[in-house]
Each structure stands twice: as structure tokens, then as C-alpha cells.
Amino acid sequence: MTDENHSPLDSIWESEDPIFANKELLDIEHIPNEDRIIGREDEISSLANSIHPAIRGGKPRNTLIYGKTGTGKSLVAKHVTQSAEEFARDRDTKLDRAYIDCTQATTETQVVITLARSFNQPETTDITVPLSGLSTNAYYDRLWNILDSLHDVVIIILDEVDKLQGNNVLMQLSRAGEAGKLETCKVGILAISNKISFKDSLDERVLSSLQEREFIFPPYDANQLREIMRHREDAFREGVLSDDVIPLAAAFAAQEHGDARKALDILRNAGELAKEDDSDAVREDHVRNARQKADIDRFSKLLQDQPTQSKAAVYALSLLADASDEEEFPTRRIYEQYERITDSLDIDSLSQRRMVDRLNELAFLDILGVTDRVGRGRGKGITNLYYLLEDPTVVQTAIESDPRFSPAN
Numbered sequence: 001m002t003d004e005n006h007s008p009l010d011s012i013w014e015s016e017d018p019i020f021a022n023k024e025l026l027d028i029e030h031i032p033n034e035d036r037i038i039g040r041e042d043e044i045s046s047l048a049n050s051i052h053p054a055i056r057g058g059k060p061r062n063t064l065i066y067g068k069t070g071t072g073k074s075l076v077a078k079h080v081t082q083s084a085e086e087f088a089r090d091r092d093t094k095l096d097r098a099y100i101d102c103t104q105a106t107t108e109t110q111v112v113i114t115l116a117r118s119f120n121q122p123e124t125t126d127i128t129v130p131l132s133g134l135s136t137n138a139y140y141d142r143l144w145n146i147l148d149s150l151h152d153v154v155i156i157i158l159d160e161v162d163k164l165q166g167n168n169v170l171m172q173l174s175r176a177g178e179a180g181k182l183e184t185c186k187v188g189i190l191a192i193s194n195k196i197s198f199k200d201s202l203d204e205r206v207l208s209s210l211q212e213r214e215f216i217f218p219p220y221d222a223n224q225l226r227e228i229m230r231h232r233e234d235a236f237r238e239g240v241l242s243d244d245v246i247p248l249a250a251a252f253a254a255q256e257h258g259d260a261r262k263a264l265d266i267l268r269n270a271g272e273l274a275k276e277d278d279s280d281a282v283r284e285d286h287v288r289n290a291r292q293k294a295d296i297d298r299f300s301k302l303l304q305d306q307p308t309q310s311k312a313a314v315y316a317l318s319l320l321a322d323a324s325d326e327e328e329f330p331t332r333r334i335y336e337q338y339e340r341i342t343d344s345l346d347i348d349s350l351s352q353r354r355m356v357d358r359l360n361e362l363a364f365l366d367i368l369g370v371t372d373r374v375g376r377g378r379g380k381g382i383t384n385l386y387y388l389l390e391d392p393t394v395v396q397t398a399i400e401s402d403p404r405f406s407p408a409n
């Protein structure tokens, strides 16, 4: 072979990743197999018992699952339903399942379309489900027809169910059998939420149909977080993880509230930082920097679709939090700071009322926190107090990545 056959890129193509051997094991979407799921034996068997009748075509019990972020709710729900589907297949039960992320499909129609398309096999049913153009009722009719013609039983996972607009879709799905919409197919719902207060927003009839079983997933402790990470250690090349990396990442994630997603994010980011440094090992300082990077990434993602006005309101709150020992601030003080920001950015200011609407939307999306309304002295009416859920530096770095807010402006 002559030199002409060599490209300068060859050395890049030939090189191997010095840090990761199987990086996908640390991807958030990755569903680990059973031996990598740690500390959720009780939750797995409780949920399995709850949907057990489905294996023989009976109606699974509708189940509500609560717990803070990263406590394995989605993972356990996906794992148990996948296992049920496989077991049922061997017993000739036509069991199918669908997973809906209610932050993506928030309206009743979007949910029904997604379900109908997910359960349909158009070549068998001859039913089409267009992405738009039909009334919500027409979509429901197609969904019921699809279910009765193809499946004995279906399990629907509604993740982040508190983000759904209105109760109607929950009502329809949880009572489809009783209401005579379905002739043969049985439907079970697994509704997942981070908010226990979600129940307060439900119509009593919907709540009683949905809540046939209810589980709360507790946070992980540092030992469990360590084990979860140890069971993904093979994401890295042998010997590149220094001994203190996993314990430190576990300690950071345990400080939050025992969030496994946070732990795995920190571990993945620490590996990426080590790679960027051309380091041959992942060390403690990579973990420390990764922690902040993971917080900023998460927060930037939450903010990415927010309008500038809403970002200005969060920014105002972060400047207040940075400059004082207090944590919670009334709307009046946030508004004063907000006006200073909109002035300096040369953008229109919303009225205080409209800004408060934005703050409340942000609180609903868990971008910031709001305390219950409190009386502020006699005759002063009541006001909300808002607080950050993240460190002010994290909030500011995330917002300043939007060029409009960068300090140079």
C-alpha cells in the first residue's frame, strides 16, 4: 500500500475511545436489564402483582406511582410491562403496551392519537390514524376499534401525568370498559407523577378509577446510588475510573434527594470532561466539575423553550437570591428587579400581573418554586413567595448561555 492510500483522518478513525467502552449504558434513554436494576425489588413485585391479571387477558389494576425525579418510576414501569408482554406472548394472550410522555403529548387529542397509532397495525385493521384532521371523538372511535380488533389487553403508561391538560382523557381511558366503549379489550393505566398534590386536581370519579393501587417510590440512599453506578461501571474502559469517583458522585446525588438520574449524569459528564482534558483517568475534580455541568445542562433544557420574558423573571429571582441571605421573595421585589433587567436588555416589560402569571407557569413546570399563599399583614392581602430550586450560579449560567442575557450585552 502506498502513502496515497492513507488519509490524515485514518488515525482518528482508527483511534479508540480512551475513556468509554460502552457509553450508551449511561444514556438516560437506556433501559438497563434486570440485573442492573438495584434496590427496587419490592416495587417491581408490587407492580407486577398489580398488573398480574393481564397475563391471562384480565383487567390490570389501574395504578398510580409517585416519587421524586430519578427514583426509578419510569424504569420500573417499563421493565415490568415489558416482562409482562413477553410472558403473555408465550401464553397466547395478546397483550400490548404503550408509553406516553405527557410532557410531549399534553392535550387529550394528542394522547388519543399517540395511543391509536401505537396500538394500531394498519395492515390488519385497515384503520388509518392520521396525525391531524379528525375530531377528538373520531380518534377515540378509532382507538376503541383498534383495541377490540387487535388486543386482549393493553397497558398504558402515562408518565408525568400531572402535565396533562384536563381530566377527560383519564376519565375516558380508565372507564372505557364500564362505559361500554370496549367490547372485549381490557385497559390498565399506570399513571406516574412527581407530584403527590396531583390527586387534588382530579375529579373524584377519575381518582377512584385510577387509584385502584398506589405506590410511592422512596429516594435512594448513597449506598444504593453507589451500587447503581457500580452496575454500569463497564460503560468505562477497565481501570480508568479512580476509586473515589463513584462514591463522590453518589454523595452528590444523595445530597439532592437520592436521584439516580443525577448520579448517572454526573458519571457520564465526568467521563466526558476527562476525555476533553486528554486525561487517561476520570478523577475527583472531573466529578466536581461534572456536577455543576449536569445541573446547568438540566436547567438549560428546562428553560430552552421559555420566552425571553419568562427567562427575565427567573433571572430577576436569581439575582435577588444571590444578593441576599433570604431564599423566598414576594412578587413586588421580583417585579422591581425584573423591570431593571428588561430595561437593560431593552425589551418590553410585562405588567406585574402578567409577570406573575409567568412565574406561576414556571412553578408548574418545576423551573422555580412557590410557597402557599401567605397573609402579609393585616389589610395587605395575600401574596405568593417564589424561590429557586437550583443554585443561583447554575440558574445564571444557564440563562446567560442565551446571547441576549450574556453579561457582555
Ligand SMILES: Nc1ncnc2c1ncn2[C@@H]1O[C@H](COP(=O)(O)OP(=O)(O)OP(=O)(O)O)[C@@H](O)[C@H]1O
Binding pocket: 027, 028, 029, 030, 031, 032, 036, 037, 038, 039, 040, 067, 068, 069, 070, 071, 072, 073, 074, 075, 076, 193, 194, 228, 260, 261, 264
Ligand atoms: N434502581 C435503579 N437501578 C438502576 N438504574 C436506575 C434505578 N433507578 C433509576 N435508574 C436510572 O436512573 C435514570 C432515571 O430513572 P427514571 O427515569 O426511572 O426515574 P423517574 O423516577 O421516572 O424520574 P422522572 O420522574 O424524572 O421521570 C434512568 O437512567 C434509570 O435507568
